[in-house]
Amino acid sequence: MFRTAAIALAAGLMLTGCQGTARTGGGRPAFRGHVLGTPLSKPEFTLTATDGKPFDFRRETDGYLTLVYFGYTHCPDICPVHMANLGAVIPQFPPSVSDRIKVIFITTDPARDSLTVLRRWLDNFDRTFIGLRGPIDSVNAIQRAMGLPEAVIEQRDSSGGYTVGHSATVVAFTPDNKERVLYPFGTRQEDWAHDLPKLLKTWPHS
């Protein structure tokens, strides 16, 4: 699971031409995430949100700092940690910051993650997190568009359960609708607290 995630991250970083951590003049990193050398455009797609309505990604997130993560609710380790950390940090910001951030979780396991299951799971972390579900082919195409590897079903056990290998990276789209920074597994709450307000300021809605 971790091996797959690491490979996926490496592949993701290569595909997107990652520049590494951007630094200020003093040599301290400006952002704790990996800033892309060439930002990517925000892809256009529509999936189903947990309220059952179509969710037009580009329109609904226009002008917001949007954090996108691909995972699944049966994920035993990385997904809940990422979501828990975001769910712990964002409410601590003043509304002028937190109201301008959207967290979007796209399931890579639509077979098991019904809209109800997805909603209930996300509510463990934050009720404002948006859950999206769609056919796995569409989800994989979206991942490719964001420079991430596709999710793969990894291990099946005797009871029919399985794990899904997926990218462990949170993709940050700044308010100017560009994919600019990647946050791998290991990103800590203090890193989010440091970067998110800065991302809003550095690349405001154009």
Add this chain to the structure above:
Amino acid sequence: MTVSFWCSAQGLPWSWTWRPYIGVWLLIGSIAGSYAYAVRRLTPRRFAGDDRPTTRREILLFGLGVLVLWVGSDWPIATLGAGYLLSVKTLQYLLFVYVAPGLMLLGMPRWLLRRMIRGRIPFRIAKLLTRPLIPLIVVNGVLLGSNLPVVVDGIGKNQFLVFALDITWMLSGFILWWPALGRLPELNPMSYPTRIGYLLLNIFLPTVPASFLTFGQFPIYSRYELAPRVYNISAVTDQQLAGITMKVGGGLILFSAMTAMFFRWHRGEEARERADEGARSDSTT
């Protein structure tokens, strides 16, 4: 099933599947075995001064101490503490430092303690540790050092480093209780009021790391922040629980010991006064 020497962070999702740790059994077995051997084979034939045969109470206290040590170092407490919950790691600290060594020291008969510090150097070390300054520095230094993020995050996955830290904690527990219990009169133990003051200092000093844990805005240790979650307990809640466990749990244990010492001192003073009064009335009649 994986058999390990000692427990360490594995990064695997938490499950209630039992995990064996050979090193724990070896350690606990050797401590219990050594005590049994000492009591059965090394007990002197004649007792001098305040020496007396090992009592059932002492055996029970020592056994209880070893049991606490075992519970703290084996699955599930050690497993949860090593890689999942800081609050459980703190509970483990309390068991290793505040509970088990005190019980074990109370469970060791005086003749055995005297035998252990036979020789010039062991006796001098024992005498030095009976004064409060060095134990205060060592115990609280170990506590502060082992709570540094570089230590907590650095040793997580290496079972031998976790073992070394656990042993350091246990030793610091013996150093904590040695002057407080003052078992051997020939080492000039502190008076009861001084012992109470010493324990009181040991309640106040851990407040510093406990406050960092309780009031930290974000998780301090990546080892616990990035660990697979257990029952959806958030990293910050776990950290707050750890701070409260250290402060309240540790405080209650030491306060109970202080209370017991106070009453022992009080009883001693009363007995002395009664003896003085008896002597005065004898002299006037």
